[in-house]
Amino acid sequence: MRGKPVSVVAVAFVLAAAPAFPQPVETSPLAISGARPDAQGGTLTITGTGFGSTPFVTLDLVPLIVRSATDVEIVANAPISLMPPGDYILTVSRGSDPGDHASLDVALHGGVDAGGSSPADRSATGPGRAPAGGRRAADDTDDAEGPGLAATPDAVAATVGDRIITVAEVDREWRRQDPGGFIALAREIHDTRWRFTDELVAEELIAREAEAQGLTPQELMEREIPPRVVEMPESAAQSLYADLGTATRGYSYERMKPALRAWLERVTARELARMNYLEELIAISTNAELTLDPPRIAVERTAQDAVLGPEGAPVELVVFGDFQNADYGRFATAFGRVRETYGDRIRIVFKHLPPPDRTAAIQAAQAGQCANHQNLFWPFHDALLSRPAVLNANRLRQAAVEAGLDAGQFSACLTSGETRPAIMDALDEAIRYGLHTSPGFLVNGRLAPEPPPFLPPFEYFTRLIEEALLQVSRDRR
Template identity: 30%
Template sequence: MSKRSSRILLAAVLAASFAVGCNKQTSPAANPATASASGGQCELAPDAVVGTYKVDGAEQKVTYGELTGRIGAPLADLDKRKQDLLKRGLDGYIIEKLVQAEAKKRGLPNEDALLKAEVEDKSAQPSDAEIQKIYDQAKAAGQLPAEVTLEQVKPEIVKMLGEQGKREKAQALFNDLKSKADVKVLLPEKRIQVEATGPAKGPDNAPITIVEFSDFQCPFCSRAKVTVDEVVKQYGDKVRLVFRHFPLSFHQDAPKAAEAAACADDQKKFWEYHDKLFANQGALKVDDLKKHAADLGLDTARFNECLDSGKKAELVKKDMSAGEKAGVSGTPAFFINGVVLSGAVPAEEFKSIIDAELSKKK
């Protein structure tokens, strides 16, 4: 394995954490000269004048506050992406240095040899049962046409599982190296506060609040559910999880599914219905949504009236607006005490932020 290929593997593991979601594409001074620097650019005071124009000969002013108010959502998204890039870049730099050091420690010629020994050589071929499971899941989620057979897509599944296995082995190696090296991330976290309103698990006074924006038709959101459940179980009463709706425009059934979940919430069955939807992502048509309600023992007359009336559409729209203002452009998106985490990332990424937050409260 060449030096270039080892860098590609490192990059692939880091890049994989980007491709884990469904996406759609202050200083008190008024004088800009005294504004503080933030991220290499001047963060102006809200009343700082950034432009002028004339109407009927009278000069009109545009303030920084007016400007950012107009383009607040894309600015928030840009800030989030920049923070993600900085965090991934720092993580990648540290991993690369640790891999080089470990190879040298073991007396190996280079990092390629270490990655071959720990990743390539330890990655097993997927079993028939694993291949069948992926095929069945894709079928159930409506991601494959009914006429497509296992044999037709088996090569692609084998390739996908093989690459996934290598990423997991590589990530396990990197996590082990970072743990032994006592890595500390000192990069300041940018916080974006979003209102924690909606169906919730955990005590109101929990030291950690996770606000999740999700889409019931997004496969990455379904995958993230498993991770979130693990995190909530591990931290118990230290974590409060709040769910907010963010159905994406290209997921045709997602808006009505979100409304259905809100209708179920009226009957104190949100989380049961939430789990039912994620377990049946290939069955999110209106008739399916009503059947799920019946299966869970809801008052179907009340539920059906709620769903058919569209009375929950405004609630869903309000959640989406809050998400857009916070820079959400894809799902799932999480705000852990205001710290942004995007995509179906490993539980370790949640735990890293949560542990850091808890340590500050001691």
């Protein structure tokens, strides 16, 4: 189903080892003509041509076990009865050549029926989209007037005699006892509201533009989206593969590549094109503005912080990093360019967030604090990440020399363990913010959304910073 690629992984697909792509002897191009689910039997029957004897099948990037296969029919295991209704991308491949793979958008309706649907249909009528005939009405759903999520802060939560306990008091106590849990729930509510706000704004903008052009919303999107679709680079497929992690069930990148490319072409590229078109509509609209205020954290200033940029910068990017985390290392490479681009408008604050159960990561964080004691944290940070390697004591000392630290002072600090309490305090601080793994980013106190796998780190930070600068400008009006 459309969404995060790993969402379907929650359904337990039973897999079997599969050989590498065989050398195909088939000459006819592979083609898929249909797919028929059997909810009771837990199978998906795929019809078409050119499948060969050992096809590889994925459904929304999740590999399926193939029960049987002929050149014109495949029967694969799929827990249809457990899968939510929606559109799924089915990909069948027999090799790596262009004619050796094909994909089809399959609509599953509660495990009852399936059929092919076009990418235009997927964009126009998928879950959460407006009806094809126009904007969503305010009372489209039966439960539109259901209970609200939260009472106002001055609402009464309880009374004991003449003592009145308000919701605000309850929230204060909740924040005191479980700050991480409180923040996590506040973020979840906000992010969900933002998603639906974004959808409603998009629907309204599309409906208004369609009306102005004398088109239906679906006709407008069919006209405007295809010219804006661009081919996704190889790096996007590689990033998506890495993002899937164990969801690939051990299959190689080359084996998964046809399914990855199909996802990027049918979902990611079209969603990017749609986002770009909506940004164009917002830019020319005089009345479109998203003002839903996100929950913000009053970030603590601690002795363990390492800082780049002036105190009064309008945008503060707080980074929670782990020297052993490859993803953090990838994003850290963009810090220099961010500072060059935004100058005194950006302040970067580093806070340690190594996994508490990994001794080497904790030791690397302690080494970072030893470098911070000599006011050379950032040179040490960059030296350590410049050549990924096992972060043992020798590598830490080598990075210290490269960064220009006093080697004797650094070695004594690292050996004594004097910076360990600061690292433990940093972990506790991250938990209070609802953060548990690196990398994590707060922009002016707001938790940054997870970066799309296809978006380079600098472009990701640019979007966050430009949005924060715009918000600062609005707040100053």
